[in-house]
Amino acid sequence: MTSTHPHPAATAYGRLLDHSNRHNPYPHFAELAKEPVHQLDEHNWLVTRHADITALLRDPRLSAQNPAPTDPDAPLGSDGKPFRGPLLMLDPPHHDTLRQRTMDQFVPRILGMRPRIEAMVADLLDRHVGTGSGEIDVVAALAYPLPVGVICALLGVPPEEEPVFHSFAGRLTRALDPVETLTEQEITQLAVTQRDWRAYLMPMIEQRRAQPGTDLISGLLTKGDPATRMNTVELAVTLGLLLIAGHETTVNLVANGTLALLRNPDVLDRLRADPDLAAAVVEEVLRYDPPVQMNGRHTTADIVVAGQVVPAGDHVQLLLAAGNRDPRRFAHPDRFWPERPGNAHLAFGGGVHYCLGAALARMEGQAALTAIASRLSNPRLVVDPPPYRPNMLLRGPEEVRVGYDAVTT
Amino acid sequence: MTPGRIVVVGASLAGLRSAESLRANGFTGELVIIGDERHEPYDRPPLSKAVLSGRVGSDRLLLPRTGELNARWLLGARATGLDVSTREVRLADGRVVGFDGLLVATGARARPWPDAGEAALRGVHLLRTRDDADRLRGDLVQEPRRVLVIGGGFTGSEVASSCHDLGLSVTVTQRGSAPMATALGGVVAAAIGVRQQACGIDLRARTTVTALNGDAEGRLTRARLSDGDVLDVDVAIVATGSVPNTEWLADSGLAADGGGVDCDSACRALDVTGAVVAGVYVAGDVARWRHPHFDAEPQSFEHWSNAVDQAELAAHNLIHEATDVRHNTALPAFWSDQFGMNIKSVGLPQVADQVVLTQGSFARGPFVAVYGRDGITVGAVAVNSPRVMDGYTALVAERAPFPPAINATDSPASVAVLDAGFARTTPHRAPLTLAADGGRS
Amino acid sequence: MRVLVDLNRCQSYGQCVFAAPEVFWFRGAESLEYDHVPDAESDRATERAARACPVQAITLGPAVEAIVGEAG
Ligand SMILES: Cc1cc2nc3c(=O)[nH]c(=O)nc-3n(C[C@H](O)[C@H](O)[C@H](O)COP(=O)(O)OP(=O)(O)OC[C@H]3O[C@@H](n4cnc5c(N)ncnc54)[C@H](O)[C@@H]3O)c2cc1C
Ligand code: HEM
Ligand code: SF4
Numbered sequence: 001m002t003s004t005h006p007h008p009a010a011t012a013y014g015r016l017l018d019h020s021n022r023h024n025p026y027p028h029f030a031e032l033a034k035e036p037v038h039q040l041d042e043h044n045w046l047v048t049r050h051a052d053i054t055a056l057l058r059d060p061r062l063s064a065q066n067p068a069p070t071d072p073d074a075p076l077g078s079d080g081k082p083f084r085g086p087l088l089m090l091d092p093p094h095h096d097t098l099r100q101r102t103m104d105q106f107v108p109r110i111l112g113m114r115p116r117i118e119a120m121v122a123d124l125l126d127r128h129v130g131t132g133s134g135e136i137d138v139v140a141a142l143a144y145p146l147p148v149g150v151i152c153a154l155l156g157v158p159p160e161e162e163p164v165f166h167s168f169a170g171r172l173t174r175a176l177d178p179v180e181t182l183t184e185q186e187i188t189q190l191a192v193t194q195r196d197w198r199a200y201l202m203p204m205i206e207q208r209r210a211q212p213g214t215d216l217i218s219g220l221l222t223k224g225d226p227a228t229r230m231n232t233v234e235l236a237v238t239l240g241l242l243l244i245a246g247h248e249t250t251v252n253l254v255a256n257g258t259l260a261l262l263r264n265p266d267v268l269d270r271l272r273a274d275p276d277l278a279a280a281v282v283e284e285v286l287r288y289d290p291p292v293q294m295n296g297r298h299t300t301a302d303i304v305v306a307g308q309v310v311p312a313g314d315h316v317q318l319l320l321a322a323g324n325r326d327p328r329r330f331a332h333p334d335r336f337w338p339e340r341p342g343n344a345h346l347a348f349g350g351g352v353h354y355c356l357g358a359a360l361a362r363m364e365g366q367a368a369l370t371a372i373a374s375r376l377s378n379p380r381l382v383v384d385p386p387p388y389r390p391n392m393l394l395r396g397p398e399e400v401r402v403g404y405d406a407v408t409t
Numbered sequence: 410m411t412p413g414r415i416v417v418v419g420a421s422l423a424g425l426r427s428a429e430s431l432r433a434n435g436f437t438g439e440l441v442i443i444g445d446e447r448h449e450p451y452d453r454p455p456l457s458k459a460v461l462s463g464r465v466g467s468d469r470l471l472l473p474r475t476g477e478l479n480a481r482w483l484l485g486a487r488a489t490g491l492d493v494s495t496r497e498v499r500l501a502d503g504r505v506v507g508f509d510g511l512l513v514a515t516g517a518r519a520r521p522w523p524d525a526g527e528a529a530l531r532g533v534h535l536l537r538t539r540d541d542a543d544r545l546r547g548d549l550v551q552e553p554r555r556v557l558v559i560g561g562g563f564t565g566s567e568v569a570s571s572c573h574d575l576g577l578s579v580t581v582t583q584r585g586s587a588p589m590a591t592a593l594g595g596v597v598a599a600a601i602g603v604r605q606q607a608c609g610i611d612l613r614a615r616t617t618v619t620a621l622n623g624d625a626e627g628r629l630t631r632a633r634l635s636d637g638d639v640l641d642v643d644v645a646i647v648a649t650g651s652v653p654n655t656e657w658l659a660d661s662g663l664a665a666d667g668g669g670v671d672c673d674s675a676c677r678a679l680d681v682t683g684a685v686v687a688g689v690y691v692a693g694d695v696a697r698w699r700h701p702h703f704d705a706e707p708q709s710f711e712h713w714s715n716a717v718d719q720a721e722l723a724a725h726n727l728i729h730e731a732t733d734v735r736h737n738t739a740l741p742a743f744w745s746d747q748f749g750m751n752i753k754s755v756g757l758p759q760v761a762d763q764v765v766l767t768q769g770s771f772a773r774g775p776f777v778a779v780y781g782r783d784g785i786t787v788g789a790v791a792v793n794s795p796r797v798m799d800g801y802t803a804l805v806a807e808r809a810p811f812p813p814a815i816n817a818t819d820s821p822a823s824v825a826v827l828d829a830g831f832a833r834t835t836p837h838r839a840p841l842t843l844a845a846d847g848g849r850s
Numbered sequence: 851m852r853v854l855v856d857l858n859r860c861q862s863y864g865q866c867v868f869a870a871p872e873v874f875w876f877r878g879a880e881s882l883e884y885d886h887v888p889d890a891e892s893d894r895a896t897e898r899a900a901r902a903c904p905v906q907a908i909t910l911g912p913a914v915e916a917i918v919g920e921a922g
Contacts, residue, residue, distance in 0.1 A: 058861070059800030060768055060777070060817040091818035093774070100879070107864070111871055279869075279898040301814035304807055312816070344906040350861075351796045354904060359868030362902060449917040452854065452886060459883045469887045473852035473911025482917050714858045742858045749878035751862065793880045795861040 009038035017392055023385035029322040036306035043314045048322040050329035052306055056318055057350035062297035064353055065091045078231045086241040092352060097228050102238055105219040109154055114363050120149050121367045129407045135382060138400040143254035146364055147247050156215025168197055169247045172240055198236045246357045252291030252396030253361060254368045260285050262381050264336045271373040278366040280338035287345035288336050293321040293395050295349055320346040376404040412438030413509030416498055418488045420444025423514035423693030423716040425472055428480055430724030440480040441506060445487040448539055454713060456542040457564050458746055461571035467539045491661040493686055510727045513670055515654035516694040522647045527621040532629030534646045536564060549575055553643035557632050559618050561588035563745045565648035570747035573608050580611040580640055582618055595830020596764050597778050597790055600771035608748050621645060653695045669697030669709045674736040676723035690727055692719035705760045712743035740805055753798055756788030756805035764829040765812040768819045780829055781811025851893050852911040853886050865902040870895035
């Protein structure tokens with residue numbers, strides 16, 4: 001990239017993409033954030049500042065939908081038009097219809113989840129720790145199994161099916177990566193996985209259509225205005241989205257949160273003394289080290305960003321992680337400071353695509369970090385920095401090994 | 410400024426917010442807050458919505474305040490005069506309160522029904538205060554046969570919506586072609602009016618109430634309309650706009666009249682010659698000023714965020730008068746909730762001559778309309794689309810060409826620029842009329 | 851506790867509703883309503899709600915004594 005595009009921004013961006021910088025990309029984000037907008041090449045732009053990203057996430061001239069014409073052979077969506085993909089990658093109005101239907105079923109079920117999530121966290125920890133000193137990989141033991149368990153509980157998936165969901169969660173996640181970062185082989189593989197996913201779900205969907213229960217899948221199938229009801233393809237894709245959008249993201253939240261707490265023992269102590277601090281800690285983790293580092297869109301019209309015209313049809317990357325450290329918006333941006341006032345971070349995006357699972361993710365993060373703080377005595381990082389997974393967009397450590405002296409119940 | 414005494418007249422949103430900001434700006438002197446309502450400051454917008462509908466009690470609206478405000482509150486006390494030369498506020502009970510700095514935040518009141526006898530009938534209501542809302546709600550829960558709302562502005566429309574929530578039959582009369590047309594223009598107002606009608610509201614456009622009749626006990630029983638109809642009604646709400654509370658400023662030398670108190674964009678009060686009056690500031694519904702972004706007459710912006718923005722700005726400028734005077738550049742913005750619609754507005758639609766639908770559909774579901782004047786984007790109104798407003802705010806702020814290109818997936822296939830449908834007022838009345846009608850009439 | 855939401859800034863993300871459904875609720879699809887003076891039992895949930903608001907539209911204040919003004 002550096003050789004074909006001599007822009008300094010491209011160099012800085014290249015360093016961001018470079019895996020060897022994965023453990024700490026923030027100096028490179030800061031370098032990029034010296035300018036509000038960068039043109040990477042003819043049709044690609046980066047936006048780095050909080051105010052601009054905030055406004056652009058809420059701008060109808062930025063589309064999340066693939067601009068290519070739809071595949072004429074695609075199955076039809078419930079709006080009678082060729083199906084384009086999960087609602088994350090759809091624009092209004094069909095996005096809004098699908099999202100509203102999902103929310104209608106999601107909201108009442110999330111409200112009661114907190115005690116259940118706390119119990120799941122306690123249970124997972126119990127399975128991996130004794131009472132004496134030892135070591136735990138927070139990613140494998142807690143962060144990884146928690147979101148799948150939670151989403152299965154929400155969807156009403158029987159416990160024996162959970163391992164299957166788990167395995168799909170890992171494989172389907174590539175669908176969230178920009179298509180251009182996938183190899184031919186990966187694209188083919190993904191298509192196969194997606195087909196398998198639908199085939200796997202079909203009997204479950206048909207069974208609930210025939211005998212609706214009180215679970216979310218039954219609700220999506222049978223509740224609400226029949227005119228806007230999802231068809232089977234949309235339902236399978238939406239369920240897949242709920243599974244994967246909340247998977248690695250939440251893993252990263254718990255892992256990044258553990259790292260931040262153990263690197264800031266004063267905060268750890270305060271959280272231990274006051275579990276009510278958990279809400280603020282989680283918001284600050286989301287700002288300081290966001291699980292989703294950037295968001296892509298394309299322009300439907302010429303737009304002005306910080307005085308710069310970005311033409312219609314171009315691709316814009318909104319660097320959420322850079323905006324979260326914008327000194328114009330956050331005092332002492334590089335400080336991990338849960339009590340900071342007005343923490344309007346960008347970790348969950350904003351506008352019509354604002355994370356649908358944010359409330360759930362918050363509960364999971366609060367429960368997990370509170371448990372780590374309150375149950376492990378003298379916790380410390382065994383390897384710092386830990387190894388990172390290759391993914392740049394959904395950035396997070398592969399493992400976070402924590403040593404401790406004792407465990408309280 | 411040196412710590413002396415700052416007096417805030419008007420103990421509501423603007424008054425409380427400015428008092429808090431004075432402390433936040435480091436003011437350590439004496440703070441006196443004077444208000445003629447007996448209640449401590451509360452939030453007004455829910456009065457016509459959740460309170461009338463019975464979802465929130467009128468006692469559950471108190472505004473938060475920091476513990477350290479450390480102010481002397483004179484509640485139930487009315488200011489009746491101001492002397493700028495001796496720097497004194499006179500109260501109705503004869504007391505005189507001296508000040509070094511003054512904040513005028515006396516807001517506005519509901520415009521009364523012009524016939525005092527008819528206005529005194531039991532069942533005839535205004536809506537501006539907690540007490541008004543409690544009285545009106547007391548009548549609404551008696552299940553009146555029909556409720557008459559006089560005036561289809563924001564307050565009138567919200568009252569109609571709340572009555573609809575309560576399952577009551579409602580008639581709304583309005584002078585204009587459609588509800589809220591003075592603020593939104595005829596095109597958008599008509600779209601919203603159709604939705605109100607779909608909820609069963611009996612909307613009477615270009616219709617006025619010619620008389621309210623009562624029975625021998627002085628209870629409202631009937632209303633006569635200019636369209637010849639006679640309605641049997643037990644409750645009528647007069648929602649014909651507001652009048653700024655400026656009487657106490659007569660003879661003060663400040664430029665104050667039935668349209669508000671003049672101030673500049675730094676909230677500094679102006680005298681009748683247009684000169685700044687040192688140490689006297691104005692904020693909220695009572696303030697009339699020229700917004701620097703728009704080529705429009707001075708007007709009052711009778712919206713919640715204007716009160717907050719001006720209060721904070723006035724407090725800052727009062728304290729930093731000599732060193733750091735700031736000007737209000739925030740674009741006007743307001744919301745209204747009614748009939749299942751969340752309506753949001755940014756900019757100044759009423760200066761527009763044209764309007765264009767940019768997203769959604771007037772007929773059903775969410776929509777956004779953009780307003781333009783002389784080829785420049787000046788405002789936007791969104792129904793049930795709060796998450797795209799920032800994009801439109803940017804268009805207004807950058808004075809984007811009108812009609813702006815949006816090309817969203819939910820944009821109409823072809824761009825149809827329409828006459829926005831604002832009934833233009835005659836020039837000599839322009840400033841006053843804009844002030845009265847542009848707000849929450 | 852006392853609560854005030856800037857409903858101009860609010861974009862109806864509903865995060866406050868998730869965190870404290872007894873204090874915040876929606877009327878219709880996008881219209882937020884709330885109790886300005888929630889009871890003390892809701893304090894924790896209300897604080898979580900204020901933290902979670904993506905646009906930081908929620909202001910909290912302590913449960914202070916009602917003002918007893920001098921009558922004029
Ligand atoms: C029913 C209703 C619904 C509303 N809904 C919305 C909405 O949805 N969106 C929106 O943006 N805005 C809305 N508003 C407007 C918003 O409430 C006002 O803009 C805001 O209250 C202005 O605050 P203020 O402090 O300037 O004036 P006010 O709230 O009017 O306060 C002025 C105070 O000063 C007192 N006072 C007056 N004269 C004197 C005197 N001589 N001496 C002592 N005290 C005096 C008054 O009694 C009053 O308490 C609504 C208003 C009403 C009435
Ligand atoms: C810490 C954890 C999480 C983070 C950081 C996160 C982040 C995000 C972000 C940034 C977006 C916006 C994407 C865009 O604008 O293009 C998003 C959307 C989404 N998220 Fe999350 N997410 C998390 C957890 C979850 C969970 C637990 C779920 C579901 C159970 C979930 C479901 C979704 C869905 C369905 C969308 C698409 C919404 C739409 O397009 O309208 N997320 N998330
Ligand atoms: S969380 Fe904030 S933006 Fe969302 S509904 Fe509540 S107040 Fe509004």
